[in-house]
Amino acid sequence: xxxxxxxxxxxxxxxLGVSLIFGLLDIANIAQPAxxxxxxxxxxxxxxxxxxxxxxxxxxxxxVFFALGAVVYRIYYESFxxxxxxxxxxxxxxxxxxxxxxxxxxxxxxxxxxxVQSDYTTRSFEIAGVGIAFRYLVPCVVGLAMTFTMYLFLxxxxxxxxxxxxxxDRMALRLMGANPVTIKTIAFGVGIAAASLAGALLISIAPxxxxxxxxxxxxxxxxxxxxxxxxxxxxLVASAILGVAxxxxxxxxxxxxxxxxxxxxxxxxxAVRPAGLFGR
Amino acid sequence: MGRTAGALLIGIAIxxAGIALAVVKVNPYFYFAGYxxxxxVVIATAWNILxxxxxxxxxxxxxxxxxxxxxxxxxxxxxxxxxxxxLLAGGLVAGLLGLGIGYLTLRLRGTFxxxxxxxxxxxxxxxxxNWEYVGGSRGTSVIRPPGPPFGSYVTFLxxxxxxxxxxxxxxxxxxxxxxxxxxxxxxxxxEEAAECMGVPTLRLKLFATTVSGFLLGVAGAPFPxxxxxxxxxxxxxxxxxxxxxxxxxxxxTTSWLGPVIGAVLLGTAQQIAIVTISSEMNLFxxxxxxxxxxxxxxxxxxxxxxxxxxx
Numbered sequence: 001x002x003x004x005x006x007x008x009x010x011x012x013x014x015x016l017g018v019s020l021i022f023g024l025l026d027i028a029n030i031a032q033p034a035x036x037x038x039x040x041x042x043x044x045x046x047x048x049x050x051x052x053x054x055x056x057x058x059x060x061x062x063x064v065f066f067a068l069g070a071v072v073y074r075i076y077y078e079s080f081x082x083x084x085x086x087x088x089x090x091x092x093x094x095x096x097x098x099x100x101x102x103x104x105x106x107x108x109x110x111x112x113x114x115x116v117q118s119d120y121t122t123r124s125f126e127i128a129g130v131g132i133a134f135r136y137l138v139p140c141v142v143g144l145a146m147t148f149t150m151y152l153f154l155x156x157x158x159x160x161x162x163x164x165x166x167x168x169d170r171m172a173l174r175l176m177g178a179n180p181v182t183i184k185t186i187a188f189g190v191g192i193a194a195a196s197l198a199g200a201l202l203i204s205i206a207p208x209x210x211x212x213x214x215x216x217x218x219x220x221x222x223x224x225x226x227x228x229x230x231x232x233x234x235x236l237v238a239s240a241i242l243g244v245a246x247x248x249x250x251x252x253x254x255x256x257x258x259x260x261x262x263x264x265x266x267x268x269x270x271a272v273r274p275a276g277l278f279g280r
Numbered sequence: 281m282g283r284t285a286g287a288l289l290i291g292i293a294i295x296x297a298g299i300a301l302a303v304v305k306v307n308p309y310f311y312f313a314g315y316x317x318x319x320x321v322v323i324a325t326a327w328n329i330l331x332x333x334x335x336x337x338x339x340x341x342x343x344x345x346x347x348x349x350x351x352x353x354x355x356x357x358x359x360x361x362x363x364x365x366x367l368l369a370g371g372l373v374a375g376l377l378g379l380g381i382g383y384l385t386l387r388l389r390g391t392f393x394x395x396x397x398x399x400x401x402x403x404x405x406x407x408x409x410n411w412e413y414v415g416g417s418r419g420t421s422v423i424r425p426p427g428p429p430f431g432s433y434v435t436f437l438x439x440x441x442x443x444x445x446x447x448x449x450x451x452x453x454x455x456x457x458x459x460x461x462x463x464x465x466x467x468x469x470x471e472e473a474a475e476c477m478g479v480p481t482l483r484l485k486l487f488a489t490t491v492s493g494f495l496l497g498v499a500g501a502p503f504p505x506x507x508x509x510x511x512x513x514x515x516x517x518x519x520x521x522x523x524x525x526x527x528x529x530x531x532x533t534t535s536w537l538g539p540v541i542g543a544v545l546l547g548t549a550q551q552i553a554i555v556t557i558s559s560e561m562n563l564f565x566x567x568x569x570x571x572x573x574x575x576x577x578x579x580x581x582x583x584x585x586x587x588x589x590x591x
Contacts, residue, residue: 028391079575091337091394092525093574099522099567107560214518218402221395256417260406263399270388270396 002132008243009140010205012147012236013198014216015223017191020150022221023230024167025184025191027076031094033216034101035192039065039199040114040208041105047116054116055142058200062193069192070185072097077181098213105210113207139201144236146194151232153190163187167230218262226269241265287453291446298442311438315506317547318441319499323520324527324539325448326495331525332533333461334488335468336385340397341524343404344493346515347374348500353414353510356422363425363440363502370501371494378493382486389471398521405516419511422504437506448495453536455491464488465534496524519563523547526570532582541581 014036021029039058046057080090154160162183165173173180202208223242227234242262250258323341330336348370355361355369381397388396409417428436455461463484466474475481504510523546531542546566553562577584 022391028394030395075575088335088337088390089574089578091391092529093571095339095522095525096567096570096574099563100571103560103564103567107558107564214402217395218399225392256409257406260403263402263406266399267396267403270392270399271384 003136004244004247005240006132006136006140006243007247008236008240009143009147010136010198010201011143011219011223011239011243013139013143013194013201015220015227015235015239016146016150016198016232017193017195018220018224019227019230019232019235020163020187020194021191023224023228024163025187026167027073027184027188028091029094029188029191030091030217031072031097031101032191032195032220033213034098035065035069035195036199036202036216037105037208037210037213038101039196040203040212041109041199042196043200043203044109044114044116044208054200054204055138055197058197061196061200065196066189066193069189072192073185073188077184102210102213109210111209111211113209114203115207116203135205139205142201143198146197147232147236150194154232159183159186215259218259218266222262222266222269226265228275284454284457287450291450294446295439295443298439301438308432308434311434313551315434315438315441316551317544318438318445319503320523320527320543320547321445321540322441322448322495322499323524324531324543325445325452325536326492326499327524328528328533328536328539329452329455329495330488330492332528332538333456333464333468334485336389336485336488337394337525338381338397338492339394339521339525340381340401341496342516342518342520343397343401344374344377344496345500345503345520346404346408346512347377347493348497349503349510349515350408350414351497352501352504353420353422356504357414357420360425363505366501367440367444367498371498374497374500375490375494377497378489378491379486381493382489385485385489386482401516401521405512408516409512415510417512419509419514421509424505424508433505437502440502444498448498449536449540451491451495452539456536460484460487519566522563522566522570523550526566526573528580529570530573530580532580534579535582538580538582545581 017035018029018032021027021032039061042061042064043052043054043057046052046060047054050057052060076090076093080093152160154164162173162178163186165176165178166180166183166187173183202212219242223235223238224230226241227236227238242265245265246258246261249261323345326344327338327341330338351370351373352366355366361369377400381393381400384396385393408414414420424433455464463474463479463481466477466479467481467484471481500515503515507514527542527546528539529542530546531540532538546569549565550562553565573580579586
């Protein structure tokens with residue numbers, strides 16, 4: 001239960017990018033989990049080369065991933081969105097991208113599990129008889145901070161508000177003197193950067209292999225859809241639900257069932273209420 | 281009618297050539313590789329009936345393929361059913377699953393449908409992994425029945441796959457040229473408009489998902505005898521999902537010929553890559569080729585040919 005709640009902060013961080021890109025921009029970026037794993041490996045390399053803390057190196061890498069995301073969006077825009085063929089072929093494009101990143105990683109790093117150790121990962125403390133490991137607590141706190149930052153970014157800054165606007169009325173935004181494509185490029189970059197930072201958190205929680213991205217497709221999209229497509233508060237609540245449900249499932253039925261939780265929630269929500277808990 | 285008869289004749293000729301090939305002894309690896317390529321012809325053709333004709337992208341191909349394979353495992357383990365029964369049963373179970381996702385299209389379109397099919401694949405894989413009777417996560421070995429009708433068992437399976445590939449291509453060709461195909465094309469272009477024009481969209485979609493599921497299941501049914509050891513990670517491999525989608529996309533999705541071209545080209549390239557480079561490299565090739573085609577040649581090879589002829 002506590003482990004599930006602690007995981008939920010991390011899950012929120014994982015899903016922020018999808019909430020932004022899929023929820024608000026309506027771009028079916030199914031390659032998002034691949035960027036998560038790419039971020040994890042970036043942190044792994046930095047840790048191995050300079051002994052950097054994964055979270056610090058995650059922060060260093062955010063501009064790189066922002067640029068990468070911007071480039072990916074430009075390709076997507078030029079090839080699909082402008083031609084008005086985004087839904088079907090765009091989906092296939094991102095699916096191919098997912099495979100390219102995953103296979104490139106396994107060709108470079110092999111298929112062994114990789115983990116990053118830092119000075120706090122082995123320590124823990126107890127509150128009222130419940131042991132809390134720093135390994136889970138730190139990513140949870142960082143994840144919550146990321147969520148809060150994203151909330152502030154979307155509600156307080158010019159670009160954040162413009163992203164909210166582009167999801168509602170593109171024409172009105174253009175009349176206000178802002179270029180929707182630029183705004184979307186920025187939003188896509190921010191989403192990918194968020195995924196890479198979450199990847200740095202991931203590798204400090206658990207060992208990572210290149211094919212781990214497949215596990216996170218379900219989690220990311222389950223949380224985003226359950227949370228109501230782009231609502232940051234909804235993302236947080238949905239992460240808590242998924243985190244607790246997964247840890248309960250794994251306690252009572254064994255860990256092999258825990259992966260089915262996210263996909264199960266996803267299927268049920270899609271079949272019953274596609275608008276999610278907090279959908280408009 | 282004349283062209284359909286012609287296509288049938290060509291199909292029968294190919295099956296005959298397949299049998300002749302199986303009787304003539306060449307390097308046994310040829311049959312192994314040929315089986316995989318033909319299996320992809322069936323898979324790509326089946327995927328295209330839903331994805332290409334109706335415009336619903338199915339990411340859950342492994343689920344249907346594995347349904348066929350595991351139905352076969354179940355029947356082999358319990359009653360030692362013969363191969364024709366396995367093919368039919370595998371197809372029916374996967375077809376039923378297809379009918380199920382067909383009803384899903386009532387609520388889910390576009391991206392949401394695709395994600396739901398992916399979720400379905402993972403759910404089914406989890407169930408199979410926890411089902412000890414069919415081997416659970418460790419997998420189970422299957423013993424081939426003695427005495428195939430001719431040749432060795434692998435050459436026999438190769439011939440069976442030739443027949444299945446021809447049959448599925450003929451089915452796809454028939455659907456494409458019938459009223460069903462035109463109805464599916466109409467709902468692919470605009471579901472609302474098709475509905476308004478009186479096209480029975482739900483019935484057509486259910487038909488497409490069921491036939492597509494059935495053929496994917498049939499493709500999976502001989503799989504246990506082919507590999508003789510079935511485990512969830514190989515039966516539910518994501519390779520099937522990406523290949524099922526890449527092959528029609530590369531060949532061209534609007535015609536029955538597209539998936540065949542894509543499957544033969546990409547399947548052969550992969551088999552060569554597995555032997556000469558590595559099995560990871562072959563997936564990398566698929567990913568790169570898929571992205572390149574979808575960006576640069578969205579109509580596939582058939583589209584390129586058409587453009588060169590100046591249409």
